[in-house]
Structure formats: C-alpha cells, structure tokens
Amino acid sequence: MKKELRVRPIKNGTVIDHIAAGQALNVLKILGIIGQTDAVISAVTNVPSQAMGTKDIVKVEGRELAPHEVDKIALIAPSATINIVREYKVKEKHKVALPSVIEGLVRCANPNCISNTNEPVISKFTVNKREKGVQLRCVYCERVISENIVEHLL
Numbered sequence: 183m184k185k186e187l188r189v190r191p192i193k194n195g196t197v198i199d200h201i202a203a204g205q206a207l208n209v210l211k212i213l214g215i216i217g218q219t220d221a222v223i224s225a226v227t228n229v230p231s232q233a234m235g236t237k238d239i240v241k242v243e244g245r246e247l248a249p250h251e252v253d254k255i256a257l258i259a260p261s262a263t264i265n266i267v268r269e270y271k272v273k274e275k276h277k278v279a280l281p282s283v284i285e286g287l288v289r290c291a292n293p294n295c296i297s298n299t300n301e302p303v304i305s306k307f308t309v310n311k312r313e314k315g316v317q318l319r320c321v322y323c324e325r326v327i328s329e330n331i332v333e334h335l336l
C-alpha cells in the first residue's frame with residue numbers, strides 16, 4: 183500500500199519504470215536534452231522493487247513519448263520500461279531498446295574532435311553493446327567512450 187501512495191498515478195502521459203536507483207536525474211537530463219522541457223516531468227526515487235531492490239521512476243504528464251525519444255535513456259537505464267498511460271490506465275508497455283546511433287547527446291572525450299570545436303557539428307556516436315556494457319564510438323574521430331557515459335552527457 184505504501185508503494186501505491188508514493189507513486190501517484192498520472193491521468194495521461196508516460197511512466198518510465200524500472201530505472202536503476204539513483205539514475206532518475208540522469209534520465210531527466212536526457213529527456214531535457216531531447217526537448218521534453220514543456221511537459222510536467224517528475225521523478226520518484228528509491229521506490230521498493232521486488233526485482234531490483236530499489237528503483238527510480240520518472241513520470242511525464244500529458245505527453246506520450248515515442249520509442250525513438252525514450253530509447254536514448256537505455257544508455258544509462260537499460261532495464262527501463264515505458265508505460266503509456268491513458269485515463270489512469272497503462273495502455274502500452276515496452277522496454278527501452280538501445281539505438282544504434284546516438285546523436286547530440288554525449289560529448290566526445292577528445293577535446294580536438296570536430297564536434298568539440300566551434301564548427302556546427304553535432305556529436306554522433308555508433309553504439310556497440312558488449313558484455314560489460316555499452317561502448318560509444320565517435321563517428322568523427324573514432325574515440326571510444328565505454329565508462330561513465332553519464333559524465334559525458336552534454
């Protein structure tokens with residue numbers, strides 16, 4: 183019952199569930215970067231979860247996020263599930279899927295990369311999924327980011 187109280191339902195919108203505890207703010211950051219700032223977004227942290235111990239939840243009210251908008255959060259929240267809510271009921275549910283290319287979201291670790299200069303070049307990485315996690319490779323300079331991707335968010 184306590185859980186129900188903490189996670190107030192929304193009437194219409196998107197609930198991003200099963201985010202690893204502590205990652206909600208990074209999910210918000212990614213959603214902000216991709217331009218969802220006009221929606222009412224709230225985060226609930228450290229919610230008890232049977233599967234995960236504790237988890238974070240992000241709610242986006244009044245807006246249904248399309249998979250291509252949300253999939254980028256798979257970079258930092260690979261186990262996240264997306265729930266589309268209409269009239270307080272979950273109407274659609276799917277898991278985030280890692281995109282093969284990430285554009286305009288992560289800063290290249292190479293200071294001399296063309297995406298880090300004043301040129302109007304948007305950062306772009308190809309995404310490789312490996313056993314130990316995600317690896318990003320810059321399409322311009324081939325620099326690889328494989329750890330602490332969160333710290334490289336734009």
Ligand SMILES: [Zn+2]
Pocket residue numbers: 290291292295296297320321322323324325
């Ligand atoms: Zn680069």
